[in-house]
Amino acid sequence: MEPMAGNAWFYIRDHHQQGPVGLFELKKMFEQGVLSGETFIWTKEMKCWQMAKSHPYFSEDFFLTDYAEQPQENLAGQWKEQQKDTYPYGRPFVRYIARLFDLSLFSLFLITLVSIFSPKFVVASSPIFIFILSLILYILVEAIILSIFGNTLGKSILNARIRTMTGEPINFIMALKRSILVTAVGMGFGIPLINLICSYFSYFDLRKNGKSTWDRQIGTVVLYGQVHVSRILFVSIFPIALFIAGIFI
Template sequence: MNTTPEEQAMGRAGQPEAGIEEKPVKTRPWARYVAKQIDLLLLYFVPVLIVGFLVGLTGLFVEPLGYWLDDVLYSDYSYFFDLALGVITILTIYPLVEAAIISGIGSTPGKSLMGISLRTTDGSKLGFGQALRRTYGALILGLGMGLPILTLVAHVLSYNRLKENGITRWDAGTQTRYLSRAVNPFRWIVGIAIAVLVVLANVVLAIAARLGSF
């Protein structure tokens, strides 16, 4: 049976399940959203916790830093400190990790779960530089760098563009081909559960930081 170039481009990034056809798609925004939330949990929140732990650990052994951290974390500026730590992480560590994974396997944990992979226009895997540019484009234009309010605006604008044009700005700008296949309901259940967990965690942490609970 003949296969399309798009089907060939998927390669080993995700073989279709039995009886499920693999095909290129232009939108599927909710699958994208769920996949991104999973990736944020694994590739963003975990690094944030690690960075926060290392900063705190350093403060235990470097006395001036320890005093400074105590002053900041228990002051009215703790929310802004947490926000700055998150923004720095999402603009440095997260892009490097995601780009390395995409250039290596052509997908990410979240995208793999939701049957999504990324390829160049000639069907090959993205190089690290191309994947890094795409990740930064998605972070800035799609996530608003994780900043409150700006994130919501970015979500709405990128969703509308995707529905109208069939492609996101970061995919178009990096000449990335977005490939997808249908997945079974179990994957959707797992993906949605993780996405909801990430959203709730964001809300709880934001409220706690505002109230000075941490």
């Protein structure tokens, strides 16, 4: 068997992290010129994204002759631009606001549902209590959504996808474990102050390693693509507007 032939491969194209594809399909894209030696690639055996031409396996089979025949160019600027597409620090801001958006949307649904059957409960409850309750209940809801649709609405809007290390959509058990860890380790179950501390350490952990603690433990990977600023504003404003509405209503 060829080295890492059984792995799922991911690659950067048009500023999007794409995949998974098998090694055969990846090789065909190189041979047909769809991808080049400057294309960033990644598989679970690799610690980080790197250019295909710098990977020992691909440099021997595809790029050694081509680059030997061409004059050497200064690709420093191009390399820097392409490295932005790999998002080596995990895009913590995108992940955080996507989750807040999903939680806010679920909270709105939950409040509406409870208001129908028990209006007094909603009136008597503080916004913080409702947020913590929504956060805990969302653990199961998110796991169901991820196992059925493969993604949440917030992540879809912000062009992020959750996959296993082999490139497959995550199943219910894996999604449930991930949701529990995100809620506990990443958000401290929404408890004031503890939530801030957990978010602080999770942010710097993601910035340092490129993967969150829960993704490393469970074996999941988050793929990112470029996002228009209008989508970021929409996803950011929705939770804020909902919170303000909860205070004044």
